[in-house]
Amino acid sequence: MKKLSSLYDRSRIPLYIQVASVMRQRIETGHWVEGDKISTLEELEAEFGVARVTIRQAIELLRDEGLVDAQQGRGTFVSGKPKHNRWLNLANDFETMISLVKDNVLERVHIEENVVLPDLDESEGTAAAEYTFLRSVQYNDGEPFSVVNLHLAQDLFSRDRQRFTHSAALPSIVEMKDLKIVHAHQTLTIGVADPETADLLKIGLGEPTADCRLVLVDDGGVAIYVANIHYHKDCFALRVDLLKKSPVANASRGLETA
Template structure:
């Protein structure tokens, strides 16, 4: 089973959060099965080389999440049924994406030397003359779940400056009188580097879901480029391949 050694810990991330992340991972991967008793506080204290109070806080956190239950005199057990804590679905259509993020309130981070322009890849269009860079942390119940790095074409940003500095950018962009011709997102699985680990309060090298958004106008200019890093423990993607398909059409595909 994976452990956390002192050399792996981030100083600004509470130790109990990192221990809880390691224990949570064991439950999610099946190392500890439903209804199985987990290691004792003494065993975890020795394994992670942390104080007893730190281990207790980690187990408390898992209990609040509904992953484990402590039984007096018997120990701590994995719950037989575990709620799906991956509450954030990465949507796969334009309208559903806008609906899912329209009420988000980003916490903006000051960047002393922001990159002047995004790095475009093949198929991402052409660069605008100038960009504005915004960095923010997204939170739910005061817990960070995503870090967003965003470039908006300055000509677009200047038209809704006050709104872009207070709200999530994509719904604002969609509400403007712009000729948007292309919008796509890509997803890759990554790991948390030291900065992301600190901002998302996860352990170093914890799994992440990295989403890249590019929106282009009718001149093929990339007016919105966002790189968003999510905590992998709150994200899921669900795609219905037969959504809105007629029953007969589905039957023909299955034949």
């Protein structure tokens, strides 16, 4: 019990949400399959070391998600699986990144010119003189899957306000013939949804997100595009062939054909 208590104390997330997360994972991984009767309230109360009301709240949350069904006099049964298919694979080269975003359906929710300069690491180039801030939500099958917070160099935005207001900025930048991009720094981290992101993605405050930072640097060393993208955790996966283009893979192929 003491160990569980210390684990709970590490998070500020309400207890019932923490318990529901563990139970949801059991359904997701097949530990509990559809049709299974899950542990009783008494068993779950003892296992998780929390009050029965907390267990009831966790089950109610899963019930609202369509994952379990409580049947009077019989118990609680698994009735579904989490509705995510990890359809989005993060690009690991610039061309793929462009192809992923060029046809995205997006909604601009905020545009502000001449904003405070974004924070930049030394490796990410120097700041432009001025930036325009653009926040947008990207949709897939009518559901929001990412929030993009973009600082775009003001001189680029001024070239075609109409296009940058209504379309994804990245493809538009690439099409500018007089602009040369020499670096595209991408960093992937795991974060949590702040109030703005949670509201736009229709998820709970503090839920995990996959966060991607993309910085484009021109041939003058200026960071012309600084984007922080927050992906809904249920759509995201990173799939990479670790042997692709590696000496080990090449050697293996050589042996196979020898």
